[in-house]
Every structure is written in C-alpha cells, then in structure tokens.
Amino acid sequence: MNSFKLTRLWGIDIEINASWLLVFALFSFSLSQHYFPNQVPGLEPSVYWVMGTGTTILIFTSVLLHELAHSLMAIKKGIPIKRITLFIFGGVAQLEREPDQPGVELKIALVGPATSIGLALLCWLVYFSLPEDLAVSYVFGFLATLNFIVGTINLIPAFPLDGGRVLRAGLWHFMKNLLRATRIAVIIGSVFAFMAIGLGFYMIFQLYWIWGLWYIFLGWMLYQSGQASYSQLVFHQTFKGVPVSQVMSPDVHTVSPNLTLDQLVEKFFQYKFGAFPVTEKGRLIGMVTFNQVREVPLQKWPYTEAAQIMTPLRELVVASPKTEAVEVMMKMAAGNTGRVLVVENDRLVGILSRTDMMKLINMHMLLGTEK
Numbered sequence: 001m002n003s004f005k006l007t008r009l010w011g012i013d014i015e016i017n018a019s020w021l022l023v024f025a026l027f028s029f030s031l032s033q034h035y036f037p038n039q040v041p042g043l044e045p046s047v048y049w050v051m052g053t054g055t056t057i058l059i060f061t062s063v064l065l066h067e068l069a070h071s072l073m074a075i076k077k078g079i080p081i082k083r084i085t086l087f088i089f090g091g092v093a094q095l096e097r098e099p100d101q102p103g104v105e106l107k108i109a110l111v112g113p114a115t116s117i118g119l120a121l122l123c124w125l126v127y128f129s130l131p132e133d134l135a136v137s138y139v140f141g142f143l144a145t146l147n148f149i150v151g152t153i154n155l156i157p158a159f160p161l162d163g164g165r166v167l168r169a170g171l172w173h174f175m176k177n178l179l180r181a182t183r184i185a186v187i188i189g190s191v192f193a194f195m196a197i198g199l200g201f202y203m204i205f206q207l208y209w210i211w212g213l214w215y216i217f218l219g220w221m222l223y224q225s226g227q228a229s230y231s232q233l234v235f236h237q238t239f240k241g242v243p244v245s246q247v248m249s250p251d252v253h254t255v256s257p258n259l260t261l262d263q264l265v266e267k268f269f270q271y272k273f274g275a276f277p278v279t280e281k282g283r284l285i286g287m288v289t290f291n292q293v294r295e296v297p298l299q300k301w302p303y304t305e306a307a308q309i310m311t312p313l314r315e316l317v318v319a320s321p322k323t324e325a326v327e328v329m330m331k332m333a334a335g336n337t338g339r340v341l342v343v344e345n346d347r348l349v350g351i352l353s354r355t356d357m358m359k360l361i362n363m364h365m366l367l368g369t370e371k
C-alpha cells in the first residue's frame with residue numbers, strides 16, 4: 001500500500017496512506033458544501049471551506065490521538081511501536097509484538113476508546129460554553145459527535161477491534177490460555193462481522209445502496225482481519241523458539257544439472273513436486289520449477305538441460321537450520337515463495353515449505369497439542 005511519512009512523534013513514524021487523501025477530500029467537500037451550510041446558513045462560501053477543511057484536519061488529529069494513546073501505553077509497557085498509519089477507516093498502530101499479559105492488553109486496548117470519548121466530552125464542553133450563533137461552535141459540536149462515535153464503535157466486542165481485544169484480555173485472564181481466548185474472541189467477532197454484512201444486504205434491499213455496500217465492506221474487512229490475526233497467533237505460538245532443523249523435511253529429492261528436460265518431466269510426474277533443487281557433487285547450485293519447464297517448447301526438451309533454465313543459488317531464498325522457523329515463514333510471506341531450501345556450508349540439508357508448516361499446525365490443532 002502506498003503510504004508516505006508525515007512526521008515522527010516519540011520515535012514513532014506517522015504515516016498517511018494514499019487512501020486517506022481521498023477521504024480528506026470527500027470529508028472537506030461534504031462538510032463545506034452540505035453539512036455546515038445546512039447547520040449555519042447564510043455565511044460566505046469561503047467560510048464554509050475553512051470550516052470544512054479545518055474540521056477535517058481536526059478529525060485527522062482526533063484519530064491520530066486515539067492511535068497515539070494506544071502506542072504510548074504500549075511503549076510504557078515495553079512494547080515498541082514501529083509506526084502509525086492513517087488510512088481510509090482510521091488508523092492502525094503497529095505493535096512490534098503482542099502483549100504477553102492480559103492486563104497489559106486490556107490497558108493498551110482501553111486507552112484508545114477512552115481518549116476518543118474524553119475528546120468528545122471536551123468538545124461538548126467547548127460547544128456548550130460557546131455562544132450558539134458562533135460558527136466555530138458547530139465545528140466543536142460535530143467533533144464531539146464524531147469522537148463519541150469513534151470511541152463507542154471501537155468498544156464493540158468484535159476482535160480485532162479495541163472492544164474485542166478487551167474481551168480477549170478478559171477471557172485470557174480467566175481461561176489462562178491466550179489461544180483459546182483468541183479463538184472465542186474471533187468467533188464472536190465473526191458474528192458481528194456477519195451481522196454487519198446482513199445489515200448491509202438489508203439496506204441494499206431498502207435501496208440504500210451506498211450504506212449497504214459500506215456495511216458489507218466493513219463486515220468483510222472485520223471478518224478477514226479476525227481470521228488473519230488468529231492464524232498468525234497460532235503460527236507464532238506453535239513455532240515460537242523452534243529452529244528450522246526441527247520442522248524441515250530432511251529428505252529432499254534433488255536433480256543433477258545436466259538432466260535433460262524430458263528426463264526432468266518424468267521426475268515431476270513421478271514425485272508430483274512443484275520444484276526440484278539442483279545439486280552438483282552434493283553442493284546446491286539452484287532450483288528448477290515445473291513452471292520453468294513449461295516455458296520451454298516441447299521439441300527443445302531433449303537437448304535442454306536443467307542448469308540452463310534453473311534459478312541460480314544466488315537468487316534463491318535459503319535458510320540455515322539454526323534460524324527460527326517463524327522468521328523463515330515471514331521471509332517466505334514477504335518474498336511470496338512457498339518453499340525455502342535449508343543450507344549448511346553450501347550443502348542442502350532439507351526443505352521447508354509453507355504447506356508442510358500449515359499441515360503441521362493442523363496436526364497440532366487436531367491433537368490439541370498446540371501451546
């Protein structure tokens with residue numbers, strides 16, 4: 001996603017996603033062209049523009065304060081924060097790791113909505129103390145409502161919203177099991193997500209198209225992020241501190257570099273693998289995939305060798321058997337590859353594939369032996 005850095009506060013990079021610029025334009029436009037002219041009629045058009053853009057900047061500041069509250073609490077509890085990104089729905093503070101105690105998670109989760117509701121009360125205070133006919137008091141009235149909505153929506157117990165994190169912290173505290181607590185929180189979150197999707201369809205039937213699509217989109221995003229954070233957690237818990245050597249498959253079928261492609265194709269048929277490492281006298285020199293073979297015309301197969309089409313070693317993602325498995329999985333996800341060769345002193349000692357690790361997690365979950 002395209003994000004650019006705005007500033008740096010307390011060592012945290014504040015970034016804005018490109019999608020936010022669209023929201024900025026949309027908010028400024030509708031506030032200055034519709035909302036404020038309806039609330040306080042009879043002002044100069046330029047005044048409405050100042051009110052509209054000024055309010056949008058303050059909305060932005062409110063969202064930022066909400067995320068900063070989460071971040072500063074996390075830092076206080078010893079969890080580093082890389083960056084805060086503001087995007088179409090609001091913001092995300094990226095914690096470098098998950099809290100390791102329910103009490104810590106509870107505090108980090110609660111401080112965000114508490115800040116928003118605090119801001120709402122503050123804005124209402126200003127709104128009621130200003131003269132009613134003053135244009136600026138409408139700005140504060142709007143900000144009060146908006147912050148109140150942001151605070152309360154985030155308190156909905158739908159993981160991974162703040163309220164869902166509060167719920168998980170509670171379950172975690174009583175059940176003493178982070179994984180089970182997360183599973184329940186994610187299921188409850190999914191119920192809310194499907195309710196939002198259902199409401200969206202109902203609105204579409206009532207011909208409120210935009211709102212309907214918006215709810216469907218939000219519900220779907222909520223469902224997806226719940227599922228994603230659950231599998232990420234399962235993964236980290238299962239493979240925490242486990243080295244690659246313990247989870248890799250040690251038996252790797254290799255091919256020699258001078259194997260012709262028609263011989264290679266027979267190997268693919270025999271083993272049904274998507275790729276073979278290429279070794280020469282026990283040393284790894286590259287990897288050849290089924291797709292690379294497919295790109296060569298059939299008639300050239302008898303006199304084309306594996307070495308001519310393989311990906312050379314220097315372009316491969318390899319891992320040492322001592323590296324943490326979690327780290328390698330992250331590398332795989334980032335590099336968009338499904339498998340990593342495990343190499344020690346130039347010799348191929350094993351292979352680690354994403355599907356194998358997923359199968360392993362599944363086995364752990366079926367046996368109930370996950371941590």
Ligand SMILES: [Zn+2]
Nearest residue numbers: 112113154162
């Ligand atoms: Zn929050």
